[in-house]
Amino acid sequence: MEEIRDVVLEYVRNEYMEDQDEELTYDTALISGGFVDSFSMVSLKRFLETRYKISLPDNRATPEAFDTVNKITDLVMEFLGK
Amino acid sequence: MAYSDKVRSLYTDQLKGLQDGGIFKIERYIHSVQDAEIEVEFPPGAPLKKVINICANNYLGLSSHPDVVAAAHKGLDARGYGMSSVRFICGTQDIHKQLEQKVTEFLGTEDTILFPSCMDANAGVFEAVLTDQDVMISDRLVHASLIDGIRLCKATTDSFKHSDMAHLEEKLQLHSDKRVKLVITDGVYSMDGDTAKLDEMVALCEKYDAMILVDDSHASGFIGKTGRGTHEKCGVMGKIDIITTTFGKGLGGASGGCVSGRKELVELCRQKARPYLFSNTIAPPVVAGVISVLDTLSKTTERRDKLEKNANWWRQHLLEAGFILQPGDTPIVPVMLFNAKLSQDFARDLFAEGVYAIGFFFPVVPQGKARIRTQISAAHEMHHLEKALEAFIKVGKKYDILGKTKAEVTAMYGN
Numbered sequence: 001m002e003e004i005r006d007v008v009l010e011y012v013r014n015e016y017m018e019d020q021d022e023e024l025t026y027d028t029a030l031i032s033g034g035f036v037d038s039f040s041m042v043s044l045k046r047f048l049e050t051r052y053k054i055s056l057p058d059n060r061a062t063p064e065a066f067d068t069v070n071k072i073t074d075l076v077m078e079f080l081g082k
Numbered sequence: 083m084a085y086s087d088k089v090r091s092l093y094t095d096q097l098k099g100l101q102d103g104g105i106f107k108i109e110r111y112i113h114s115v116q117d118a119e120i121e122v123e124f125p126p127g128a129p130l131k132k133v134i135n136i137c138a139n140n141y142l143g144l145s146s147h148p149d150v151v152a153a154a155h156k157g158l159d160a161r162g163y164g165m166s167s168v169r170f171i172c173g174t175q176d177i178h179k180q181l182e183q184k185v186t187e188f189l190g191t192e193d194t195i196l197f198p199s200c201m202d203a204n205a206g207v208f209e210a211v212l213t214d215q216d217v218m219i220s221d222r223l224v225h226a227s228l229i230d231g232i233r234l235c236k237a238t239t240d241s242f243k244h245s246d247m248a249h250l251e252e253k254l255q256l257h258s259d260k261r262v263k264l265v266i267t268d269g270v271y272s273m274d275g276d277t278a279k280l281d282e283m284v285a286l287c288e289k290y291d292a293m294i295l296v297d298d299s300h301a302s303g304f305i306g307k308t309g310r311g312t313h314e315k316c317g318v319m320g321k322i323d324i325i326t327t328t329f330g331k332g333l334g335g336a337s338g339g340c341v342s343g344r345k346e347l348v349e350l351c352r353q354k355a356r357p358y359l360f361s362n363t364i365a366p367p368v369v370a371g372v373i374s375v376l377d378t379l380s381k382t383t384e385r386r387d388k389l390e391k392n393a394n395w396w397r398q399h400l401l402e403a404g405f406i407l408q409p410g411d412t413p414i415v416p417v418m419l420f421n422a423k424l425s426q427d428f429a430r431d432l433f434a435e436g437v438y439a440i441g442f443f444f445p446v447v448p449q450g451k452a453r454i455r456t457q458i459s460a461a462h463e464m465h466h467l468e469k470a471l472e473a474f475i476k477v478g479k480k481y482d483i484l485g486k487t488k489a490e491v492t493a494m495y496g497n
Contacts, residue, residue: 018243019447034445037222039232039239044254 004052005073011047012036012069026069038063048072054079088128110438111147113481115146116335118461122438133438134466138335141304141413142375142385143461145335150371151294153321154336157370169196169363170352177369184376185342189302189310189327190319193348196369198361200299200328200339201227202283206355207295207326208235211347212264217257220266221245221278228266235361237264244271247282254290262293264324269298269312270305273447273455275414277305280316295324299339302413303332304386304460309379313356319489323347326350338364349358389413389460396458403475404484406491413458417474418451420488421495450497 005026013024016036030036036044047062048054056079065075099107110124116138121130121388144150152181157177178196185194197203204227216237220228223244230238240257242250244403250265257263265287267278280395287294298311306314309332313322324343329336341351351358364372379385393413399405400417408416425441432439434455443452458467477483483491 037241039218039220039229040222040241042217042238042240043253043256 004076005069007051008048008076009069009074011044015040015043015047024069026073028069029067030069031063031067036066041066044072048076052076052080085360104426104443110182114233116140117146118459118463118466119142120438124433127158131433131436133273133433133436134423134462134470135438136458136462136470137438137440138457138459139300139331140335140459140461141300141332141389142379143389143459144332144375144385149168150334150374154367154371154495157373158367161366161370163367164365165362168359168361170359173363174364175369177366177373178363181364181369181373181376182340184373184380188341189325190313191322191325191342191344193310194340194342195346195348195351195355195358196363197339197341197355197358198363199330199337200297200326201230202357202361203339203341204228204231205234206231206357207324207341207347207351208237208309209263209356210234210351210354212237213326214238214258216262216264217260218264218266219250219253219257219292220270223271223273223300224266224268225272228268229296229494232266237262245276245279247279247286250283251286251290251462254286254292258290263290265292265294267294267296267297268300270300270412270414272300272414273416273442275410275412275416275455276408277301277312277315277410277412280312280318284316284318284321293320293323293345295326296322297326299326299328299331300412301332302327303375303379304389305412308383309386318459329364329372333379334368334371336368336371338368338372353412362376385460389458392462392467393458394459395464396456396471399467399471400474403471403478404486405478406488408453415456415458417456418453418488419483419495420450420452420492420497422452424481424491424495425454428454428481431477431480432473435476437470452493483488 031038045056066072110122112120112122113130114121120135121132123130160177165173182194189372208231212235214236218232218237219240221244222241240253242253270277301311303309305312313319317455324347326341329338397415406418419428422443425443429441439454439456441454
């Protein structure tokens with residue numbers, strides 16, 4: 001689980017953060033906090049599906065479910081059956 | 083009474099929130115035509131003050147140009163005030179078709195459709211030409227009207243980091259399975275004044291079989307050697323699939339916009355775009371005004387040349403005076419102050435010195451990047467620019483920011 005959390009955090013940092021020094025934690029509000037542009041959530045969804053060989057239905061890949069690294073990790077864990 | 087005290091308080095609280103958050107917008111009342119110098123009542127009830135205007139989108143200085151005003155008068159006399167109908171019922175005049183043809187020729191595209199505004203063009207175009215089998219890949223700093231249009235469309239959304247071509251390429255690869263891929267960008271970004279790398283974007287679109295849409299509202303009429311826009315500047319005339327633009331800025335400054343590009347896409351907008359189908363089009367006097375603007379700009383580059391000269395002078399002299407500017411080569415010249423309060427104080431002091439400019443801060447621009455956005459016009463004469471520069475230097479000295487680095491300014495005022 002720790003590994004998933006860090007992989008997601010690293011992906012979010014590279015994909016969304018303009019300023020690499022900006023603070024990003026497992027609980028940073030990504031979408032509601034304005035860090036992540038909701039238009040590109042599809043990239044994050046595709047990344048998770050490819051990396052973890054899972055299929056996330058659209059009704060679960062919501063802005064709420066993707067709002068923090070912790071929440072994203074929980075979602076991935078659920079679909080991995082862990 | 084449905085509008086009960088409880089409901090009213092919901093809205094008064096919301097308005098108070100805007101005021102407390104420092105994002106409540108206040109309008110200044112202008113008692114003159116739009117021009118290099120205007121007469122402003124501010125605050126409401128104050129005596130009129132004559133100020134130099136450096137915050138209008140009046141790039142070519144045509145908003146009150148006598149030739150344009152005369153053409154609009156003629157249009158009013160010949161074709162009336164309004165149409166009282168949408169285009170497809172009984173709202174299309176010969177001059178609407180003439181204007182569409184002239185825009186097509188000016189921009190070097192295949193066809194054009196008019197919209198009540200560029201906001202409407204952007205709101206309608208995506209839904210009209212894309213489906214849920216397609217993808218829209220937009221630059222992360224595109225204009226709010228494009229964002230709204232994208233939201234109205236069922237196609238998949240994605241975005242790339244501002245002007246980052248490697249990131250755009252990754253996204254084009256990621257979505258290679260989509261039926262249509264549409265890359266979306268502004269031509270000139272209105273807050274920073276930088277230009278999209280259209281040459282590189284077109285090359286990527288050709289490589290990955292994608293279409294490209296450019297909103298050239300802050301470019302049409304003056305960017306490029308003959309003012310055709312960003313596609314001319316970047317050497318990709320004829321290669322942009324969709325251009326959206328406005329007649330409310332450089333091209334006369336009144337109102338109206340359009341979608342110009344591949345003829346099938348334009349025709350689909352005519353059949354399906356909701357802001358086109360369910361709203362009156364541009365009023366006859368404005369249509370006549372824009373036709374005269376395009377006729378003039380097709381004959382001579384005099385006004386865009388003067389604008390370029392003015393903007394270069396302004397940028398160079400602000401730099402020499404020791405201000406920090408966003409780099410660029412357009413008539414949008416942002417003077418960076420970084421701190422929100424400093425940007426407001428600076429604008430207030432400029433106004434006292436007879437210069438009308440606006441301070442922008444978060445959330446309009448990113449946190450810590452507050453600025454005075456200056457916009458130069460062909461209507462500015464050298465004495466306007468010299469006086470405005472003098473005011474900037476005087477206020478800059480007051481706050482002791484001239485010749486200072488970003489770190490030094492933020493150390494004094496915060497960011």
